[in-house]
Amino acid sequence: MRPALRLLMASAMPSVNGMNPGPMALLPPIYLYRRLLRAHRKHLPAEERLLGDEFVKAEFRAHRDVENPVHLIGFLTEWQLYAQKVEGDSWAGEKLDKGKIAKMSDEQLGQLYELMKAIQKRGTEGHESESS
Structure with missing residues (x-):
C-alpha cells in the first residue's frame, strides 16, 4: 500500500451526533x-x-x-x-441497514444471497442431525 493511502487511512472519521468520544x-x-x-x-x-x-x-x-x-x-x-x-x-x-443494501452492486447482492443460503443450509443440517 502506498504511503499516501496510509496517511489517508489515519485521518479522523467524523463523530456521530457528538456522542463519539474522539476520532477513530x-x-x-x-x-x-x-x-x-x-x-x-x-x-x-x-x-x-x-x-x-x-x-x-x-x-x-x-x-x-x-x-x-x-x-x-x-x-x-x-x-x-x-x-x-x-x-x-x-x-x-442485527439486521442490515437498508441504506447499505441500496448501495450494493448486483455482484455484492449475489454474494449476500449466497451467504444467506449457506447459513440456512447449515441451519437445516443442524436441525436434521438433532432430530435423528
Whole structure:
C-alpha cells in the first residue's frame, strides 16, 4: 500500500451526533485482517468461525489491489466496525441497514444471497442431525 493511502487511512472519521468520544483512526489492512481472525477465534462458535474466516480471507484477497482511496477507506471502515461488533457481541440478530443494501452492486447482492443460503443450509443440517 502506498504511503499516501496510509496517511489517508489515519485521518479522523467524523463523530456521530457528538456522542463519539474522539476520532477513530482506521487500522492498516494487515492489522485489521489479523484482528478479524482473532475476533472470530475468540467470539464465534466453530461453524460460524470457519464460514467467517473464509469470507474475510476471500474479501481481503479480492481487495488486495484496490487503488481508489475512497473504496479502500469504505472497505476498511466497514470491516473495522464489524470487528468491533464481533468483539462486543452486539452483532447477533442485527439486521442490515437498508441504506447499505441500496448501495450494493448486483455482484455484492449475489454474494449476500449466497451467504444467506449457506447459513440456512447449515441451519437445516443442524436441525436434521438433532432430530435423528
